[in-house]
Amino acid sequence: MSxxxxxxxxxxxxxxxxxxxxxxxxxxxxxxxxxxxxPSSSQVTASGSRLxxxxxxxTFELRLELMRSPELxxxxxxxxxxxxxxxxxxxxxxxRAWEGGVRPGxxxxxxxxxxxxxxxxxxxxxxxDATTDALLEVLAELTPVLEPAGRGxxxxxxxxxxxxxxxxxxxxxxxxxSLFRVFPAPLVASTRAGMAPGKFGAWVAAASAPxxxxxxxxxxxxxxxxxxxxxxxxxxxxxxxxxxxxxxIATLGELRRxxxxxxxAQFGEEGRSALAWSTGRRIDPVRPWHRPRPIRVSLDxxxxxxxxxxxxxxxxxxxxxxxxxxxxxxxxxxxxxxxAHLEGGGSWFVETVLREPTAxxxxxxxxxxxxxxLTPPPKAVETLFLEFTRFGAPSIQSSLFDRKEEAGRSxxxxxxxxxxxxxxxxxxxxxxxxxxxxxxxYRVVEVDPWxxxxxxxxxxxxxxx
Amino acid sequence: MSDTQHLRPLGxxxxxxxxxxxxxxxxxxxxxxxxxxxxxxxREAWRIDDEWWRRPISRDYRAVVLDDGRPVTLYHxxxxxxxxxxxxx
Numbered sequence: 001m002s003x004x005x006x007x008x009x010x011x012x013x014x015x016x017x018x019x020x021x022x023x024x025x026x027x028x029x030x031x032x033x034x035x036x037x038x039p040s041s042s043q044v045t046a047s048g049s050r051l052x053x054x055x056x057x058x059t060f061e062l063r064l065e066l067m068r069s070p071e072l073x074x075x076x077x078x079x080x081x082x083x084x085x086x087x088x089x090x091x092x093x094x095x096r097a098w099e100g101g102v103r104p105g106x107x108x109x110x111x112x113x114x115x116x117x118x119x120x121x122x123x124x125x126x127x128x129d130a131t132t133d134a135l136l137e138v139l140a141e142l143t144p145v146l147e148p149a150g151r152g153x154x155x156x157x158x159x160x161x162x163x164x165x166x167x168x169x170x171x172x173x174x175x176x177x178s179l180f181r182v183f184p185a186p187l188v189a190s191t192r193a194g195m196a197p198g199k200f201g202a203w204v205a206a207a208s209a210p211x212x213x214x215x216x217x218x219x220x221x222x223x224x225x226x227x228x229x230x231x232x233x234x235x236x237x238x239x240x241x242x243x244x245x246x247x248x249i250a251t252l253g254e255l256r257r258x259x260x261x262x263x264x265a266q267f268g269e270e271g272r273s274a275l276a277w278s279t280g281r282r283i284d285p286v287r288p289w290h291r292p293r294p295i296r297v298s299l300d301x302x303x304x305x306x307x308x309x310x311x312x313x314x315x316x317x318x319x320x321x322x323x324x325x326x327x328x329x330x331x332x333x334x335x336x337x338x339x340a341h342l343e344g345g346g347s348w349f350v351e352t353v354l355r356e357p358t359a360x361x362x363x364x365x366x367x368x369x370x371x372x373x374l375t376p377p378p379k380a381v382e383t384l385f386l387e388f389t390r391f392g393a394p395s396i397q398s399s400l401f402d403r404k405e406e407a408g409r410s411x412x413x414x415x416x417x418x419x420x421x422x423x424x425x426x427x428x429x430x431x432x433x434x435x436x437x438x439x440x441x442y443r444v445v446e447v448d449p450w451x452x453x454x455x456x457x458x459x460x461x462x463x464x465x
Numbered sequence: 466m467s468d469t470q471h472l473r474p475l476g477x478x479x480x481x482x483x484x485x486x487x488x489x490x491x492x493x494x495x496x497x498x499x500x501x502x503x504x505x506x507x508r509e510a511w512r513i514d515d516e517w518w519r520r521p522i523s524r525d526y527r528a529v530v531l532d533d534g535r536p537v538t539l540y541h542x543x544x545x546x547x548x549x550x551x552x553x554x
Contacts, residue, residue, distance in 0.1 A: 296468070297468045298470070300470070300472065301472055302471075302473070303474075321468065325468070343519070452515060453515060454476040454551050455474045458474075458476065459472035459473055460475060462470055
């Protein structure tokens with residue numbers, strides 16, 4: 001097991017199963033869902049881009065934190081793993097902390113006892129995701145074929161770009177240069193770039209590249225390039241890599257000497273894939289990534305809120321607002337994400353895929369409340385935000401004898417009490433908005449009704465159904 | 466596609482002019498835009514010390530009735546020394 005360290009900023013990557021067996025999130029990349037590129041057919045496929053460029057910034061999240069707090073650059077810093085738990089663990093560590101014996105996966109108590117001067121940072125996933133989005137936006141100007149593989153790593157399809165940008169090396173350099181628009185110079189200098197046919201080759205090239213200097217592997221030299229790389233670079237189950245190590249197979253070149261049937265007999269389908277990758281026969285093209293534009297709504301609290309009831313109330317309001325957005329109409333929601341900016345920095349979020357597509361407030365709220373109960377925000381919330389990230393078919397299910405529209409004021413009042421906005425009120429607000437340009441109505445909401453501080457108890461929320 | 470709403474807190478304190486006696490109890494109160502009124506009675510007094518971990522709050526509250534019969538809740542901010550009137554006590 002070797003240890004890989006980056007040289008810029010002194011941020012080491014973590015020990016893994018091999019020299020490239022880590023991703024930006026510090027997990028063995030072959031295990032982590034989003035960072036594992038999709039295993040496609042073992043033959044060259046017609047769709048997607050065959051020529052791949054991999055840009056990789058190890059310990060992406062910690063580097064972003066250090067850019068935000070440069071004064072921590074020379075200290076022992078560790079980023080806590082996301083999620084609420086009584087046994088928090090270390091996620092990523094700075095070089096100083098590494099020298100002090102702190103390792104990813106350690107319990108906080110262990111880490112602090114090893115390095116008493118350790119500064120622990122709460123993760124801020126919202127910030128990391130926003131930076132990733134900005135990165136993808138910039139790279140999309142270079143090529144339309146983009147495939148993110150977790151935070152801090154992205155594959156670019158480079159087929160047919162030679163006439164625009166020149167040689168492969170120039171293309172890779174141009175991609176690195178474009179990062180200056182998103183990252184400060186030290187971060188760009190730490191980014192590794194590898195270009196090769198297929199994502200596996202590009203990833204291995206990026207992992208072996210010195211920071212800031214692209215490694216380009218041609219079609220002809222791919223088998224030779226791969227032969228010297230360790231088996232730890234294979235995107236297969238780490239147990240397979242461990243067993244290969246026990247059998248004395250250290251490099252992809254050594255793996256190649258085995259006939260396919262024996263590898264299949266030992267490791268099943270993973271053995272076949274491993275062989276195809278190690279020989280360079282398997283080329284996974286970069287496939288364009290499609291993400292529908294999410295609907296995002298957020299609510300700023302006047303003072304940070306820690307009460308679950310208040311957050312539940314705010315969640316209901318957010319779901320109502322998001323459902324009423326014109327972009328949502330005619331579509332049901334299948335995946336939602338609830339997040340928060342926390343007091344004193346950091347962020348938190350939960351995501352869920354709904355069992356059935358729905359456009360009902362209570363169903364969406366209930367699912368998110370359950371998620372919140374399992375992993376509540378670790379600190380008081382300054383801003384709560386909600387995103388509808390995936391959509392399904394329309395789900396308008398009205399009763400055959402739906403008389404809501406014809407119902408009188410008392411019925412409308414009952415609707416409002418149940419959380420539904422009656423049509424008569426919606427119409428009235430629409431007219432007022434037409435006349436004034438904004439909704440002059442407000443709703444009194446409980447923020448912290450039992451607070452000893454009177455101005456914390458209730459607040460006005462713009463009523464704009 | 467983002468849409469942020471801000472909650473507007475209700476019951477925000479308003480600064481008022483208060484004249485106190487030797488013991489620091491309010492004697493005269495002038496609410497914004499109104500003439501000064503004498504404090505007829507102090508109905509209740511309590512103190513709040515809270516949120517020392519965030520932005521500390523230290524208030525000495527007085528629920529008073531003015532000589533025109535108007536009930537007012539006042540507090541003396543012990544951190545900046547000013548008096549405020551507040552609804553929603």
